Amino acid sequence: MKYSMFIGRWQPLHKGHLWLIKQRLEEGKNIWLAIRDVKPDKNNPWTAKEIEKMIHEGELKELISDGKIITSIIPDIESVNYGRDVGYEIIEHVPPSDIGEISATKIREKLFRK
Numbered sequence: 001m002k003y004s005m006f007i008g009r010w011q012p013l014h015k016g017h018l019w020l021i022k023q024r025l026e027e028g029k030n031i032w033l034a035i036r037d038v039k040p041d042k043n044n045p046w047t048a049k050e051i052e053k054m055i056h057e058g059e060l061k062e063l064i065s066d067g068k069i070i071t072s073i074i075p076d077i078e079s080v081n082y083g084r085d086v087g088y089e090i091i092e093h094v095p096p097s098d099i100g101e102i103s104a105t106k107i108r109e110k111l112f113r114k
Contacts, residue, residue: 019099025063
């Protein structure tokens with residue numbers, strides 16, 4: 001089975017991420033959410049294990065149960081590299097402005113003010 005891979009910190013998973021994932025799901029694709037194992041800090045308040053747990057308990061829970069979405073924790077990366085004709089595509093999804101303006105930084109600030 002093939003998957004459309006999304007690499008991210010998902011700190012936290014938000015409506016912009018969900019929009020992005022939905023684009024591939026609507027095309028009948030399976031999704032692999034690769035969670036970067038970043039060191040917690042101000043911009044990354046949760047560990048990769050905490051993020052994975054939040055994802056599995058959140059809005060994607062049913063899709064994960066159905067096997068349409070899988071997750072894994074990967075080492076932090078500095079780049080994504082590929083050679084020629086590697087058998088997969090690199091696809092950019094450009095969101096509409098209302099989705100593109102969503103900021104995980106602003107979401108974190110709002111969460112921690114409560």
